[in-house]
Amino acid sequence: MTEYTQRGSTLVISLIILIILMLLGVTAMVTSNTAFKLAGNLQFENNAMNSAEAVLSEVENWLEAGTIDYNHVDFFAPPPVTTSTTGRYPRNSGVDPMNMTWNDTNSAAAGQGRYIIELMSTNNVLIGSSVTVGGPLSYACNRVNTYRITARGASARGAAKLVQSYFSILMTSTTC
Numbered sequence: 001m002t003e004y005t006q007r008g009s010t011l012v013i014s015l016i017i018l019i020i021l022m023l024l025g026v027t028a029m030v031t032s033n034t035a036f037k038l039a040g041n042l043q044f045e046n047n048a049m050n051s052a053e054a055v056l057s058e059v060e061n062w063l064e065a066g067t068i069d070y071n072h073v074d075f076f077a078p079p080p081v082t083t084s085t086t087g088r089y090p091r092n093s094g095v096d097p098m099n100m101t102w103n104d105t106n107s108a109a110a111g112q113g114r115y116i117i118e119l120m121s122t123n124n125v126l127i128g129s130s131v132t133v134g135g136p137l138s139y140a141c142n143r144v145n146t147y148r149i150t151a152r153g154a155s156a157r158g159a160a161k162l163v164q165s166y167f168s169i170l171m172t173s174t175t176c
Helices: 009-065
Strands: 108-110 113-125 143-154 160-170
Touching: 009 108, 009 113, 009 143, 009 160
Parallel strands: none
Antiparallel strands: 108 113, 113 143, 143 160
């Protein structure tokens, strides 16, 4: 009579394979969840950027149309300027849009974001312009005021993006 001794090697090998499969499944779930969160964060950042660009475009249109008075007294206030309730700041005001807290005391609201406007220069002659090119003096004013507009957009999850542009306003013939 022969005796068979069972050692259970099949059971041990099966358990090892099951553990490896389980670890692969858990790793795949963690990777998938991380990719999902990254895609969501990118979407919120894109929403914040779109909001900031929309506010910037809106403010540029307001300046160009005269809805925002580009000769407003806040643009010409003497330094030091600490806050502006209208979001308008004079030249060399020391405001730092990259490090400031954006709220009602120092910026203005528009659309789904906030903005500030800083006067950068006044009464500048346009490069390459002259009265002879544009016609008689009564027909053309070749002087501009330059402003830096900073717009801030935010998303639902708190992502914030800042967009800046330099914008020139052609002075009217009465202000030349």
